[in-house]
Amino acid sequence: MNDTLKQIGATGIVPVVVLNKVSDAEPLAQALIAGGLPCAEVTFRTDAAEESIRAIAKKFPDMFVGAGTVLTTEQVDRAIGAGAKFIVSPGLNPKVVEYCIKKGYPITPGIMTPTELEMALGFGLDVVKFFPAENAGGLKMIKAMSAPYTMMKFMPTGGINATNVRDYLACDKILACGGSWMVKGDLINAGNFAEIETLTREAAAIVKEIRG
Numbered sequence: 001m002n003d004t005l006k007q008i009g010a011t012g013i014v015p016v017v018v019l020n021k022v023s024d025a026e027p028l029a030q031a032l033i034a035g036g037l038p039c040a041e042v043t044f045r046t047d048a049a050e051e052s053i054r055a056i057a058k059k060f061p062d063m064f065v066g067a068g069t070v071l072t073t074e075q076v077d078r079a080i081g082a083g084a085k086f087i088v089s090p091g092l093n094p095k096v097v098e099y100c101i102k103k104g105y106p107i108t109p110g111i112m113t114p115t116e117l118e119m120a121l122g123f124g125l126d127v128v129k130f131f132p133a134e135n136a137g138g139l140k141m142i143k144a145m146s147a148p149y150t151m152m153k154f155m156p157t158g159g160i161n162a163t164n165v166r167d168y169l170a171c172d173k174i175l176a177c178g179g180s181w182m183v184k185g186d187l188i189n190a191g192n193f194a195e196i197e198t199l200t201r202e203a204a205a206i207v208k209e210i211r212g
Contacts, residue, residue, distance in 0.1 A: 001153070004086050004106045005127050007064055009153075009175040011039045012207030013165065015200065016068060016157060016180045017188075018043050024188055025052035029060050031193040032183075035200025041068040041088050041178060044075050050082050057083025068178075073099040080105055088155075088178075090131055092116050097123050108155055112136045114145055117152060127153045127175050134159025139167055146173045162203065169210040179203070 001009075008014060015032055017040050019025055025048075032040055038060075042053050044067055056065045066086035067079030073096055076087055080103070087100055092109040100107035101123060110131035111117050120128045130142055133156035137144075142154050156168055157178030168177050182199035 001126050002106050004064065005108070005175065008039060008086070008155075011037055011064065012169060012176050012211055013037055013203050014039050014041050014066075014155070014157075014176050014178045015183045015203075016041045016043065016178045017183050018045055018180075018185055019048045019052045019188065020046050020185075022048045022051045022055055024191070025055040026059050027191070027193045028183065028188060028196065029056045029063055029065070031197040032200050033060065033063060035182070035197045036204030037182075037200050038062065039064040039066075040183075041066050042084075043068040044071070044079065045069050050078050053079060053084050054082035057085075070096065072096065076100055076103070076105065088129055088157075090129075092119055092128075094119070094123075097125070110157075114149075117145065117149055121149070121152065126151060127155060129178070130154045130156040132158030133168075134164075138164075139171060142173055143171065162199075162206070165203070165206055166210055169207060 042049055067084040068088040070087050070089045086106040088108045090110045097109050108127050108129045110129040153175040154173055155175050160177045160179040161181045165177050168174050182203050187196050
């Protein structure tokens with residue numbers, strides 16, 4: 001496992017962020033850092049994603065900012081060029097995964113099935129995203145699927161919240177959980193970064209409670 005993924009594992013929860021305005025990037029990052037989760041997966045779902053990553057990486061170089069919802073090799077280059085330290089995709093696109101590996105970029109592709117997990121193993125990966133986690137069977141599915149694949153760690157995303165995250169974090173197969181409950185779109189759009197900091201601090205406390 002590369003150093004970036006190890007550090008994500010130490011953080012425990014990766015805030016999954018959708019930013020519509022680049023101007024929100026810096027105050028959001030500041031709220032996450034102040035709340036104790038210096039990590040963010042900025043999704044490539046909006047036109048502001050690339051410049052938001054660039055703004056965060058420039059202002060907060062020690063923050064683990066990555067790019068999510070990366071679907072093409074062109075998006076990979078844009079994300080890394082902007083300063084993203086890791087790539088996350090909702091599914092396992094062999095072309096994108098192979099491209100990242102050849103370039104030396106940490107990538108965590110999404111999987112749902114043992115077949116997709118074996119594809120990830122074939123690429124030499126030891127961490128995969130499990131998405132959409134709750135809809136795909138949640139922690140029970142991860143435990144069942146990981147039994148024959150003891151070397152694989154998971155980053156479940158989708159339906160993870162303050163209520164169920166404890167159970168996920170307590171499982172030794174979980175590297176970290178992706179979640180958006182502390183960075184909800186309405187809070188970001190309203191500029192309510194104080195509330196985001198509060199929710200982030202509560203999430204960080206859960207990680208400490210479960211993992212020490």
